[in-house]
Amino acid sequence: MADSEMGEAPLERKQAVYRNLDERFEIQGEKYKGQQYSHIYYVRLHQMRSLLQSFISKWKPHLPVNSVLGLEEGKECIIVGTLYKHMKLKPSVLDEYSKERSAIPLVKPHNFTSTDDHLILEDESGRVKLAGPMLTPLAFVTGIVVAIHGKETSKGDFFVEDFLDAGLPPQVDRPLDSREDKYVAFVSGLSVGSSAFNPLQFQLFVDHITGHLGDENEQRISSQIVRLVIAGNSMHIQQGYFSGQSVAPKDHAKLTEPIRELDIFLTQLVSALPVDIMPGCNDPANYNLPQQPLHRCLFSGASAYNTFTSCTNPHQFDLDNVQFIGTSGQNIDDLYKYSDAKDRIEFMERTLRWRHLAPTAPNTLGCYPYTDKDPFLIESCPHVYFVGNQEKYETRLLQGPDKQSVRLISIPRFCETGVAVMLNLRNLECHALTFSTNL
Amino acid sequence: MGGEEAVDIFLQIQYLVSDQLQVISYKWLSRKFSVSSNNAKRLLKEFVEKHGNDLQVIYTVSGWLKSDPQAYCVKLASASKIDETREEFEGTCSVQVYSVQACIPKETAVIWNSEFVQAEELFNQPQIIENCLRDNRFCGVSNIHVKRTTDGKHVSLVLPKTINGTGAFQKDLHSLKPPKQEPVGPTSSSNLEASENKSEKEKAAKPSPIIREPSKVKGQNGKSSSGNSGSLANMWGRASTKPKPVVETAEDVPSIAATADEQICANELADAIGSDDDFSDINYKRNSNRKRRVVFDFSDDENEDEDEEKVMSLSSPPEPQGKTEKTLVVKEEKNLEDKKVEVGNSKNSNAGITLRAKSDAAVGGKGEGIDNNGAGVPGSPKRRKVLKTRIDERGREVSEFVWEGEPALSDKPNQENAAKDTNNRPMANKAPALGSSNDHNKVANAKTLGGAGASSGSSLANKPGGNKKLAKAGTKDAKQGNILSFFKKI
Secondary structure, three states: OHHHHHHOOOEEEEOOOOOHHHHHHHHOOOOOOOOOOOHHHHHHHEEEEHHHHHHHHHOOOOEEOOOOOOOOOOOOEEEEEEEEEEEOOOOHHHHHHHHHHHHOOOOOOOOOOOOOOOEEEEEOEEEEEEEEEOHHHHHOOOOEEEEEEEOOOOOEEEEEEEEOOOOOOOOOOOOOOOOOOOEEEEOOOOOOOOOOOHHHHHHHHHHHOOOOOOHHHHHHOOOOOOOOEEEEEEOOOOHHHOOOOOOOOHHHHHHHHHHHHHHHHHHHHHOOOOOEEEEOOOOOOOOOOOOOOOHHHHHHHHHHHHHHHHHHOOEEEOOOOOOEEEOOOOHHHHHHHHHOOOOOHHHHHHHHOOOOOOOOOOOOOOOOOOOOOOOOOOEEEEEEEEEEEEEOOOOEEEEOOOOOOOEEEEEEEHHHHHHEEEEEEEOOEEEEEEEEOOO | OOHHHHHHHHHHHHHHHOOOOOOEHHHHHHHHHOOHHHHHHHHHHHHHHHHHEEEEEEEEEEEEEEOOOOOOEEEEEEHHHHHHHHOOOOOOOOOEEEEOOOOOOOHHHHHHHHHHHHHHHHHHHOOOOOOHHHHOOOOOOEOOOOOOOEOOOOOOOOOOHHHHHHHHHHHHHHOOOOOOOOOOOHHHHOHHHHHHHHHHHHHOOOOOOOOOOHHHHHHHHHHHHOOOOHHHHHHHHHOOOOOOOOHHHHHHHOOOHHHHHHHHHHHHHHHHHHOOOHHOEEEEEEOOHHHOOOOOOOHHHOOOHHHHHHHHHHHOOOOOOOOOOHHHHHHHHHHHHHHHHHHHHHHHHOOOOOOOOHHHHHHHHHOOOOOOOOOOOOOOOOOOEEEEEEEEEOOOEEEEEOOOOOOHHHHOOOOOOOHHHHHHEEEEEEOHHHHHHHHHHHHHHHHHHOHHHHHHHHHOOHHHHHHHHHHHHHHHHHHHHHHEEEHHOO
């Protein structure tokens, strides 16, 4: 034994230069003075319009750009504005009351789209209903800023002939000098404390990542993992405790127990490698996006390490100059409710094209009422865009017209699938990391 | 590790697995015997080769999947399915022993449980202590850039507002336990007990909250004296005694006594004010199948000790008595154990709570180990009834009333039990590297606050904890009665 102990020097974990870019998502010095959400829409429209205007001059330079108020019947023009999607099935508090009275049960489809949906374009001056087969409402949601080419019909609608969205933002070139494999691990939806959580499975994950498990080969792989990102919903606290009633002292344990257990797991992780933890919709953080970092005092053990980073959701950072942006999944889940696509990756792709991480905020997604900015606008294209808490692991490399290439990753819920995702920083290749405890 | 130690470890593993039905995972083994994970896996593999016939083995199989070449998979597989599992993998996959157990549990969390209990125990140690959980020292991948900052506030010396204060103090004592100086003699260990002692030494060598020597000595002295002292007094007092030689460490008594006291008070406090602290007494068990156990410590140490106590019953089953030659003392005490059990049962029957003899033994003693010092706090209660709740090895929650501070009869057995407990404590790890021991010295310096600190005896020169204790013993003795009565009142 002694020989073998001396014979094997432990592998050294690889390092990567990390820069946290969460600042834009931090709510600091903001004061809530009863403002409404109009500011966000205004800022969004303003910023996106100036962007679109520069495209329009290349796209259709011969056409005039009009405001909604200045539309003239039959005259072709371009209007720029924010889309609003009118949805019959979209739930509304008022609806609920009226329907209760008339005893008609509420329809609860998996999402709220229907064939009757139609789009309306708004700008500062007014709104106009959009018509024509060009723009299919199914693919769009409220809150996107687009430029539309068309003309007003006699009915007062705007007949769409073509449309332009902002498209993929410009991308900073990815450094090519990295020849060595370095991995970033992603995991989400641990739900520590829920009945679905399999502690042995997660322990295997922890042991693999931290370099306990496996033979030398496996440990070499784990020594190449430079960072772990936990993308939301790390713990699960029974919903019953959020009813607003005071929790009996006996039940306090049930509130804190999952957090403590998670802390023990986290301690094992952060003692081995840098870990970013993002809040998710089930975590004890604020509801509205951007969610602020989970308080460090929740994790008394793990927060003592320099490798522990509690981040915002959305979370933006770069590692060895590879740029990452990601969310815990609320933005994509909301798109799923109010629009349709063939998979989650397509939703992600759309948000990049619309240059907006969460277009449905503040309409159907909780959002802080900013007055001076819209933090979710994507100004530069990330190299990696990840979304947590999805049904299954999916990934695609999205290529843009200006040689952008973005790795899109949908991270599945770990507690249900036992799957984590590994991304190679060298070539943005991705693979799944699965753990199975079926004996 | 020499071959003999390996044999010792094997014996222990065999005992734990087949008699205690414990799941031994490589990580548990690594933490318990302070070997690296890779060595622990090797040990387990050797063990399986030698003794694996009547045991169930679970392997980890990992590699790239055939079905999905884009997936690296880590699978657990029982020995019977190992071949078919191997088939699912592309090319060479790594196969290693994950755990050995008497039977394959239905609920996979069971496999994980003992390891978690151990992790939790390490996690609950005071922040300033480095342990194998916190520095990840046994893994195969090192990362020098990981730094842990404890600013000292966690374990502040700001003492006794209330019970918690004393708790914190005791914690300090624990944490300041320096490496032991006894020579380690693995060669002499030819039987199980020797090996246990050895691990005991290892454990002792590591600073951990488990300080035993001083209290142990007390325990011995106290055997002849009356057992009705205030436990707090013992806590203060025990520092003055000298550490004992190793062989007897097995008999060392956990320093819970103070906590028993505190616990009562804590309970009473909580009851009285009905505050948030209530939840501190709750042992929350999520799922009975899982045998899991979570203890909430609302402040520091009393619960921690309590934790320890529970953890003990879960994570470290009693020493294999049948297989080993006990020291005289232990034997003698063993006879008394039965009596103790009887006592416990009769008391507990009142409470109408089911209780098994074994668990009783496991619990009862701990609280009283150092309770028997005659230091005599005026007005200290002679007997106290303490409600203890814990989880036994089978994951059942056991609540029981235990009489604390009973004279002679229950005293001795308690010690015995306690001795057992200590024996069975998961062997902790080797002394931390230089850096951390420096840490401790530093802290030690910080802790010698009072002038009395400097007066510590030479035998304690390198014992920071000793300094502290001495100081306390010197300055606090007069007040102990007051403290106790304060607790009483509440």
